[in-house]
Amino acid sequence: MSLLRVVGRPLLASMFVTGGLESVRNPEAVTPLAEPVVRQIRERVPVLPERTEQCVRLSGGVQVVAGVLLGLGRFPRLSALALAATLVPTTLAGHRFWEAEDEAGRTQQQIHFLKNVSMLGGLLIAADDTGSAPSLLWRGRHAGHELQRDARLVRRSVQATARPAAAVGGMRAKLSA
Known part of the structure; x- marks a missing residue:
């Protein structure tokens, strides 16, 4: 395995492990922001828990497990896909820059939105990376x-x-x- 993968995967995973732990420990902090997005997802995926708080915890748990697996290089492609699947609703719920009322808040949310889009790109590359194997x-x-x-x-x-x-x-x- 290349040095870039050994170093890059844990770096990419670190944000998800820390953010996921925070979501598991303290889901109430983001539940109001997540409610509209979770409601729309729950309409399409009826197996999700009824309470938004539980969905936030579930997403956080997936981020922790998949982040640790990606960081360790275990099931890296599957882990990257799982992280990408949790990142999309997290970004749509937490960084709605188009709804911000003041210019400073809009700029800050746009920066976080684009950071998450960049991380999504990295995850998609990691999901496609075969680790030098055909x-x-x-x-x-x-x-x-x-x-x-x-x-x-x-x-x-x-x-x-x-x-x-x-x-x-x-x-x-x-x-x-």
């Missing part, structure tokens, strides 16, 4: 090409040996007759 798609294509090559080789071998074998068989038939 992806399953590449391995499948490569195996298909190998099978085609082997089939051509077998066909050529059969064709190359069939003519002389037929000639020898014909001579034996004439000699034995």
Whole structure:
């Protein structure tokens, strides 16, 4: 594993571990901000808990677990996807710069919004990173090409040996007759 991955994954995960712990410990701090977004998500995903506070805790728990796994390099692609899935509603709930009334508040929320969008980009890159190992798609294509090559080789071998074998068989038939 490259040094960049060893250092980069924990750095990317650190914000999620700390933010997730805060959401698990103190969900009341963000529940009012999260309510409108959680309500919309709950309409589409009915298995979510009824109380917004529980949804905030659940999201925080996912962030802690996925952040620790990403930081340790365990299931990094799945962990990055889980973090990305929690980051989108968190960003939409917590950094609605378009609703800020004063210019300073709008600027501050826009900075946090763009920071989260940047982290989302990093997570998507991490989710696509195969760690220098070929992806399953590449391995499948490569195996298909190998099978085609082997089939051509077998066909050529059969064709190359069939003519002389037929000639020898014909001579034996004439000699034995």
